[in-house]
Amino acid sequence: MSVAILRQRDYLIASIQTDLTDSEILAFRDELADRVGERRARAVIVDVTALDVIDSFLARSLRSLAITARLRGAETVIVGIQPDVAIAMAHFDLNLAPLRTALDLDEALAVLDRLRTEATNG
Amino acid sequence: MSSSGSARGATARMPEAMRHLRAGASHAVFRSAYAAAFQAFIDDESETARLAAYEFGREAVSREVGLLELSQTHHAVLATALTHCSDSSDSDRITSAAADFLLEVLSTYEMSRRGLAEARETVLYERRQATMIRRLSSLLADTSLALHEHSSIEEMLQIVAEQACELTDAACCIAHARTRLGCLDAILASAGSEPPEPSRIAFEAFEALERGTEATHAVHLGARTASASIAVPLATLDGEVVGVLAIAANGERTFSELHQAVLVHIAQMTAAALERAMRYHGSLP
Amino acid sequence: MDDEVVVEINADADLVAARAEARALATRLGFSRTDATLIATAISEISRNIVVHVGKGRLVMRPLYEDHRYGLVVVASDDGPGIRDVEAALAEGNAARGGLGLGLPGARRLMDEFHVKCGSERGTTVTMTKWRMRDELERLRERRDGKNA
Numbered sequence: 001m002s003v004a005i006l007r008q009r010d011y012l013i014a015s016i017q018t019d020l021t022d023s024e025i026l027a028f029r030d031e032l033a034d035r036v037g038e039r040r041a042r043a044v045i046v047d048v049t050a051l052d053v054i055d056s057f058l059a060r061s062l063r064s065l066a067i068t069a070r071l072r073g074a075e076t077v078i079v080g081i082q083p084d085v086a087i088a089m090a091h092f093d094l095n096l097a098p099l100r101t102a103l104d105l106d107e108a109l110a111v112l113d114r115l116r117t118e119a120t121n122g
Numbered sequence: 123m124s125s126s127g128s129a130r131g132a133t134a135r136m137p138e139a140m141r142h143l144r145a146g147a148s149h150a151v152f153r154s155a156y157a158a159a160f161q162a163f164i165d166d167e168s169e170t171a172r173l174a175a176y177e178f179g180r181e182a183v184s185r186e187v188g189l190l191e192l193s194q195t196h197h198a199v200l201a202t203a204l205t206h207c208s209d210s211s212d213s214d215r216i217t218s219a220a221a222d223f224l225l226e227v228l229s230t231y232e233m234s235r236r237g238l239a240e241a242r243e244t245v246l247y248e249r250r251q252a253t254m255i256r257r258l259s260s261l262l263a264d265t266s267l268a269l270h271e272h273s274s275i276e277e278m279l280q281i282v283a284e285q286a287c288e289l290t291d292a293a294c295c296i297a298h299a300r301t302r303l304g305c306l307d308a309i310l311a312s313a314g315s316e317p318p319e320p321s322r323i324a325f326e327a328f329e330a331l332e333r334g335t336e337a338t339h340a341v342h343l344g345a346r347t348a349s350a351s352i353a354v355p356l357a358t359l360d361g362e363v364v365g366v367l368a369i370a371a372n373g374e375r376t377f378s379e380l381h382q383a384v385l386v387h388i389a390q391m392t393a394a395a396l397e398r399a400m401r402y403h404g405s406l407p
Numbered sequence: 408m409d410d411e412v413v414v415e416i417n418a419d420a421d422l423v424a425a426r427a428e429a430r431a432l433a434t435r436l437g438f439s440r441t442d443a444t445l446i447a448t449a450i451s452e453i454s455r456n457i458v459v460h461v462g463k464g465r466l467v468m469r470p471l472y473e474d475h476r477y478g479l480v481v482v483a484s485d486d487g488p489g490i491r492d493v494e495a496a497l498a499e500g501n502a503a504r505g506g507l508g509l510g511l512p513g514a515r516r517l518m519d520e521f522h523v524k525c526g527s528e529r530g531t532t533v534t535m536t537k538w539r540m541r542d543e544l545e546r547l548r549e550r551r552d553g554k555n556a
Contacts, residue, residue: 030257037264064284067277071265098277169427176451180509225441229448229517233509236516 003028005035011112012036013105015047022057029061033068041074043112045105049080056092066099075100075115077108149195152187157199163223164203164216172226179227183234192231196224251289251384258285258388262395275299275399279311282367282392287314289388290381292369298324299356299365299396315372327353327366350376354385356393364396414466416457416483425450425466429481436470436477438539446479446537449514453483453533456510461487461531471536474546478519480536489525497523 003024005014012035020028036044046062048054066076077100081089102108159178163171182192200220207213258281265278279297287295294314310324356365367389371377377385412432414425426447433443450466457464464485471478490496496511511533515521520536 030254033261034257037260064281067281068261071261071274071278071281169423169430172447173423173426173451176448222440222444225444226448229444230509230513232445233448233452233513233516237512240516 003031005032007039007041010040010042011045011109012039012041012043013045013047015050017050019051019053020058025058025061029065029068032065033072036069036072036074040072041069042116043075043077044069045108045112046076046078047080047105048078048085049082051085052082054081054085054089056094059089059092059094059096063094063096063099066096070098075112077102077111079104079108149191152191153195153198156192156195157202160196160199160203160220160223164219167219167222172222175223175226176229179230182227183230189231192227196220196227254285254289255384255387258282259391262391265395265399275396276309276311278395278399279309279365279392280313282388283311283313286367286369286385286388289384290369290377291371291375292377292381293372293375295367295369296324296327297365297367297392298327324366324368327368328363352377352382352385354389356389356396358393358397364400365393367392411467411469414468415463416454416465416485417463419455419458421458422451422454425454429468429479432468432470433479433537436479436539437545438479438537442537442539445517446481449517449535449537450481450483452510452514453481453535457483457485457487461485474541476538476540478536478538480534482532482534484530484532486530489529489531490523493523493525 003014003016003020005012007013012032014028014032016028032044032046035041044065046065062076062078069076076098079102081101100111102111156178159175163175165171200217203216203220204213207216261281262278265274279299283295283297286292286297292314294312297311299309351368351370353366353368355363356367357363367385369377369381369385410432412428414421414428416422416425429446429450430443433446438446454464454466464483464487467482467484469480471480497515511523514533514535517537518535519538520534522534524532524534526532
């Protein structure tokens, strides 16, 4: 299976192992969106460490996922974007909000914890 | 069975053969019907006889005679005919004619076979559509739980526009909502290829709709750069139009009734979610 | 090129003439027996549609000569009430007459190109084409025979 989805506390962690076709990307996005709703997850972390390429279609699909997740009360964080990939992505003229990024899983969890504290205090 | 026959003779024998060919008929009955049709063809290989062979095939398909049975029957009938033939040139003629006869009979089966792959694709496509609508429906029913910012309504419309675009195979889709009635506060989301002047299209759609359309109807907009465009209102329970959902197609495409129905469905779900969200924020009395 | 063949379709009996002309043309163009039969079948389905639904119409068949391929195009036209929803009529699973899914969609599956056009008020025109690829050998032979002729 090219995508593994795990659950940790009330976060979902999805790891993309290989390049996905367009329809696989859409299926992945829809699956994740379903799970967020089902489990009432507070956040989705998508690990793209294994990917050498992130094209604009995948980027747009991840953004779409972030919006859907947000409508269900969950944040989305992408971790593991390789440096080359990051440079290529900078060329997309695409506003990826509300998609967030973090260097790795630890940082992602830190970001999410901070957001949660802000939400309760703010 | 006589070995001579006129064209009229061929057709006269055909109805006889087919009368015995009813659904679930025993192998023996099918075999004798096949043999009769076969003989009629062998006797007279005119186009009239070919037409009769093709009609026989059509009947066989409609009565769901299986291909294996057909194949076995053909071989048995051919074998029998060959034992009765006089010399090698006659057997050559019979064998060649038999091949032509089989071609005509099987041509209907070929039409059916090619339809199978298409049918499979259609089923998959429709299943995917149904799943997508179900997902969108559950999302929209859900969103009021998380709407704590104005931008959330925009995000919701963004998702709606994306899904509507995909579900109707449109080139682009525009979702427009007035979050405060009568005020300038409006939200515009679009998906697909960037339409020229999206706010213009939204304005036109609104005008078309305000001339009085029910929430169950789609309105055809004047084609500008698109080959076809339709708009559906997003209306509250008391009929107030608070937004519009519009799609446009390129090239020579038009939207089928099915696409229109899908758009109306999505618009109704979206309107309900919008209304809930707006009440939640106190934007509606 | 006056290779055009016209067949008027007024009754079941005309199917024979239509098929015979199509088969002859297909054979002249070098189509295989199988393809010639498929063309005749497609014509039968379209013609039968005309006879059953409209009563009369016509078929016009002509050959197409291209360098890499030869083709046979059939234009079937009638002045009937037209097809309200062409997409639905061509769609798979259309069992309007509890049918076998033959007729228009059946014919379409046997041909390489298939278009249906309806007039603004009435009338239907079906244009369908089948191609036969010409391989190197055939084209070489043609060039050689052309030089020697």
